[in-house]
Amino acid sequence: MQMFPLTVTNAISRRHGKTLVGPVSCTLMGTGTTIVLGPNGSGKTTLLRLFHGSARLHSGTVTWACDAQIARQQTGFVFQRPVMLRRSVLDNLIYPLRLRGITKKDARFRGETIARRVGLSDLLGHPAPVLSGGEQQKLALARALITDPKILFLDEPCAALDGKSTRDIETILQDAVASGTRLIMATHDLGQARRLADDVLFLLNGQVAEHTPAQRFFDCPTSAPAQAFLNGDIVE
């Protein structure tokens, strides 16, 4: 089923009378990794939620090539602060499968498989809320990937993690991309953006300042704020 391109036209998201994002217009194509880059408060999270369909659209449109309801079934979302269900690691992993009516036995098998992939096999019986930050984020990522989503949204998944955990997460993400998952990831970490991006959406004050292929963005950014951001200046 063809979901892309995702076309956004003049989308605006407001909350309590304040414009968080917009008007934004952009088109996302079907492969690779899009990095949404920008300083804190630039609207990265809200933009991801607009794409995903969980933020309220004040005006404008966000359209998939297919029905929006079907598209939402094909997405996964990973948050900056992982949300752990008060259950065991395995029960967290298989929760999305159980929601889709998959039997406990099949779900368990798939849960154990993906746990091996992300290195959580030894922790399956532990209560998820007592895991370390890095393990929790790995669990959240595996839980989002277990349904084989076509698109994975990630909202600064490594913001609170150390180098090793970040590297583990990035390896899992690169595997996911290799097996055909489309990534749309918000970050303010330039290094991570360089490592993962195929194209970059640079966001400033709720507006798209620049949307170009990664190579061009990092080599010769066209907008002044992006140049400043890449030079390590503080942009606001």
Next chain:
Amino acid sequence: MVDLWGGLSQAFWLIVTLDGDMLDIALRSLRVTLTALVLACAIALPLAAFLAVRRFKYRRTVIAGLNALMGLPPVVVGLIVYILLSRSGPLGVLGLLFTPTAMIVAQMIIIVPLVASIAHQSLRDLWQEYHDLLISMNVTQTQKIQTLLWDSRRALLTASLAGFGRGIGEVGAIMIVGGNIDNVTRVLTTAIALETGKGDFALALALGFVLIALTLAVNLIIHALSRTEREGRW
């Protein structure tokens, strides 16, 4: 002090010899309150979860109302149920007045707001924690409620134990609608009231200690079965 010791020793003998009347009364207490509790929880827990996840116009009013009803005076509940169930009342044809069923109905009315309010508090907190995740997973309203109820089961257990405590120790409502009839509607609390009135303090105290022992036993058994404080932080 003599009465206290007398009560304690009499309670001891009542329990050790498994006194027939005492056993009968204690079991009736347990049956009435546990039935009322199970039925009340079946209403209160889904209601609490619904109030936590669903936004509607008079939601805050309903929650404030439930909180206020926690302090509902049992005597008044008993009186209203009595009027409804009495021969000339709207439900008189059912012939339920002065039966254990009437006592169960009265206790349910007393327990529901208490369990719903306490359960709502913890379900609301859990919903705040889970909100973004469950929304991102496109869960249905029913799945949301199921997830919340299951994952806060320990807190809900505490809520229902509070309901049990309120029910088992309650005397005002069941005295009115049950009538404290020997072998039919006499339970521990109404028996204590009767024996106190008759001046048999030792027996009244003995029954009181049996009541306390019963409450403790039920709480301990439920805690043991649910393995509270043993797995993780929930």
